[in-house]
Amino acid sequence: MTEFEFVKSSHSSSGGECVEIALNIPDTVAIxxxxxxxxxxxxxxxxxWEALLPHLQD
Incomplete structure (x- = not known):
């Protein structure tokens, strides 16, 4: 199985609230x-993921 390639969210703060997501696996979003x-x-x-996004935005 292919490994997830995580990247830090641009919305993560410098205060330690760090979320990473991986979008490199088809039809899967890893958090x-x-x-x-x-x-x-x-x-x-x-x-x-698409259904969740509107609930996460400021």
Whole structure:
């Protein structure tokens, strides 16, 4: 299986609130806390990610 390629969100603050996402696997969005990458990863389908985004924006 291909490894997730995580990138830090542009909305992450310098105060330690760091979220990383990976979009390199087709039809999958992976989300994790960059401070604790071994704590687990949330995996969503692309439609679930699209449905979640409006609830995350300021």
């Amino acid at each position: 994790r806390d960059s401070k604790h990458p071994d704590a687990g990863t949330i995996r969503l389908t692309s439609p679930a």
